Amino acid sequence: MYAKYFVLFAILFTGWILKRIKFIDDKMNKSINKLIVYFAYPCLIVHNIGTIEMTSAIIADFFTTVVVCLVAFYVYGAVSYFYAKARHLPQSISNTAEMSMILPNDGFMGFPMALLFFGEKGMLLMLAHNAAMNFFTFTYGMAAFRRNKERAPGEKRFSFRSITRALLKLLVNPNILALFIGFAISIPHLTLPGPVDEYLLYIGNISTPMAMIYIGSTLANYKFTDIIRNTLAIEASIMKLIWIPLITIALVYFLPVSGLIKSIVVLGGAFPTAATASMLAEQEDQAPGTASQILFLSTVASIASIPLMVNVLEALF
Numbered sequence: 001m002y003a004k005y006f007v008l009f010a011i012l013f014t015g016w017i018l019k020r021i022k023f024i025d026d027k028m029n030k031s032i033n034k035l036i037v038y039f040a041y042p043c044l045i046v047h048n049i050g051t052i053e054m055t056s057a058i059i060a061d062f063f064t065t066v067v068v069c070l071v072a073f074y075v076y077g078a079v080s081y082f083y084a085k086a087r088h089l090p091q092s093i094s095n096t097a098e099m100s101m102i103l104p105n106d107g108f109m110g111f112p113m114a115l116l117f118f119g120e121k122g123m124l125l126m127l128a129h130n131a132a133m134n135f136f137t138f139t140y141g142m143a144a145f146r147r148n149k150e151r152a153p154g155e156k157r158f159s160f161r162s163i164t165r166a167l168l169k170l171l172v173n174p175n176i177l178a179l180f181i182g183f184a185i186s187i188p189h190l191t192l193p194g195p196v197d198e199y200l201l202y203i204g205n206i207s208t209p210m211a212m213i214y215i216g217s218t219l220a221n222y223k224f225t226d227i228i229r230n231t232l233a234i235e236a237s238i239m240k241l242i243w244i245p246l247i248t249i250a251l252v253y254f255l256p257v258s259g260l261i262k263s264i265v266v267l268g269g270a271f272p273t274a275a276t277a278s279m280l281a282e283q284e285d286q287a288p289g290t291a292s293q294i295l296f297l298s299t300v301a302s303i304a305s306i307p308l309m310v311n312v313l314e315a316l317f
Contacts, residue, residue: 050197061260069268237297241272248266272295
């Protein structure tokens, strides 16, 4: 298990080196991001989900995972909110810090690792985790980022319009669209033509190394020595990588669901901070630098924490 994980982070370190020597620049990095999100991951998803022998039990597990993950995310929201209050974090950074403690990188890191450690069904359930995170992000998450902004009289933080918008954003996510295509192939037991399936497999196989290269290259933008002096970044990273997974284990341990579902829910919450936190913070003018520092430190620390968490999950579930 550690050998597989070492390979992934060796690829991540390759991305860091390539960015430091300027072989990869910001423009190329954005292109890599788009290639992975809009093309490679969808191909990988269609191939893997389309080849699963879909049964009512697997479909039930998928939707069970979505529900359990949604509950977990809203629990994380409450925990991070009260933690920020207890720490008396300044209002200017508290919203960003809270979301950085919650939102995991369950796409760029979650998909390849779920596939690596838990196979095709593990990846399917990580997609369920990602769907729940997207819904949470564009409902509670956006409301949290906008707490500091004045609302018009009578305007509600949650509304039918905001929830509908969150659902639409979820449905147009390329990975979710690929999931629907995969279901459309696997549920009626259809078979893709050999050359088409092989094409999807070849393109999909670049997603894991390219995703790790992308993460490594983005980390090259930050100075580690500056970030380790930031007490908030350290505390938030500990919350993200240790306390959130422990809280999740307590939430799911006694649930009458399979060990795989429990493992995916916990592992999904244990990944380092997602770039989404930084991007939304910048979009809402809510201290994006804080999110970037937490993202960097939690990602570096996850080199040690994720293998440990996988061992814990194997022992528990």
